[in-house]
Amino acid sequence: MPIERNCYARGAAAAGVLALASTLVLGAARAQDKAPDKIYVMKFTLPTLNDPSHLFAKNYAAALEKDSGGRIKTEIYPASQLGAIPRQIEGTQFGAIQCAVIPPEFFVGVDERFEVMEAPGLVESAAQAQRLTADPAVLKLVLGLGADKGLHGAGLFLNGLSSIIAKAPIRRLADFKGKKIRTLASKFQTEALDRLGATPVVMTLGDVIPAMQQGPIDGSVGSIVVYTPMHFQDAAKFVTEIGQPPVFAVAEISKKWYDALPVDLQKIVDDDAAAQAVAINPHMIEIYNNSRKGWTDTGGELISLPADEQATLMKSLAAVGADVSSAKPALNDAYKIVADAAQRAR
Numbered sequence: 001m002p003i004e005r006n007c008y009a010r011g012a013a014a015a016g017v018l019a020l021a022s023t024l025v026l027g028a029a030r031a032q033d034k035a036p037d038k039i040y041v042m043k044f045t046l047p048t049l050n051d052p053s054h055l056f057a058k059n060y061a062a063a064l065e066k067d068s069g070g071r072i073k074t075e076i077y078p079a080s081q082l083g084a085i086p087r088q089i090e091g092t093q094f095g096a097i098q099c100a101v102i103p104p105e106f107f108v109g110v111d112e113r114f115e116v117m118e119a120p121g122l123v124e125s126a127a128q129a130q131r132l133t134a135d136p137a138v139l140k141l142v143l144g145l146g147a148d149k150g151l152h153g154a155g156l157f158l159n160g161l162s163s164i165i166a167k168a169p170i171r172r173l174a175d176f177k178g179k180k181i182r183t184l185a186s187k188f189q190t191e192a193l194d195r196l197g198a199t200p201v202v203m204t205l206g207d208v209i210p211a212m213q214q215g216p217i218d219g220s221v222g223s224i225v226v227y228t229p230m231h232f233q234d235a236a237k238f239v240t241e242i243g244q245p246p247v248f249a250v251a252e253i254s255k256k257w258y259d260a261l262p263v264d265l266q267k268i269v270d271d272d273a274a275a276q277a278v279a280i281n282p283h284m285i286e287i288y289n290n291s292r293k294g295w296t297d298t299g300g301e302l303i304s305l306p307a308d309e310q311a312t313l314m315k316s317l318a319a320v321g322a323d324v325s326s327a328k329p330a331l332n333d334a335y336k337i338v339a340d341a342a343q344r345a346r
Helices: 002-033 052-067 085-094 112-118 126-133 136-144 187-195 205-214 255-259 263-297 307-317 320-325 329-344
Strands: 040-045 072-077 099-102 151-166 180-183 199-202 219-223 238-240 246-254 301-303
Touching (some): 040 085, 052 072, 052 099, 052 151, 052 263, 085 246, 112 136, 112 187, 112 246, 112 329, 126 136, 126 151, 126 246, 126 263, 126 329, 136 329, 151 255, 151 263, 180 187, 180 205, 187 320, 205 219, 246 255, 246 263, 263 301, 320 329
Parallel strands (some): 040 099, 180 199, 180 219, 238 301
Antiparallel strands (some): 099 246, 151 219, 151 238, 151 246
């Protein structure tokens, strides 16, 4: 009997150990099932500060964190904190940066069709430009570019209307002649300035203020929504509001990062970008008007061309897009899509 009781005791002990082990394994599995979902960090980069692009990035980031239940964690780096614009674009393509909010024409090194949104003479007002960004054909074109180069287009919106900031006032079309004006590396912009009698000088945004202060350029193409918050008053005080071309911004997502997301988060990324690209429209107008007021409040001057000369300017620039794109079939097809949409948006 003692031997039998001892064997029974050992067997019971062994069974208890196995039961405990099973409980621990099952508990660990259940704990793992209840573990928090993976957190996806999303870094935003943009070259500007306190403009519609910056507000879009902040609103988009907030919507993503809310709608993802915290599964997407966002960080925003304005004013080129992550490098010059070409580095920002490369970082997004390779996945080091997850979202770039930049005017589409800066992506011409990825696909030259990005610059069709920069064509002058297509729209005459902010309202028309905003309607253009909502056109299905335009969205399909622009947001689809770069898909084979590491980019996933998510949103398109109007950031502002162009003006010319200059050290000496440009009050008439004749005042453009001989001026060295900074522009983007877009044939649509350089050709437009050529037709106005100015000399285009391709330059990055970060170089504009020192270049105007030191003399290599007399002025720059840009928007008041950038001039005022980035203190361009330090270099020049005259802004001629020609309204051409409109300045758009596109939200490009790293395709490498996007493709690694769960399907439900991919939908949130796309839906929130589309929603915020529309929601920014009234705020863009408000920022634009506040920037104009801020410019004059600090001693700057806003100039409009005489009505007849503004009409002449629009007429002279209207053919730039067709002329520049005519020798390149793919670019020309893209231009026609945008030009047709601009007519529908009138």
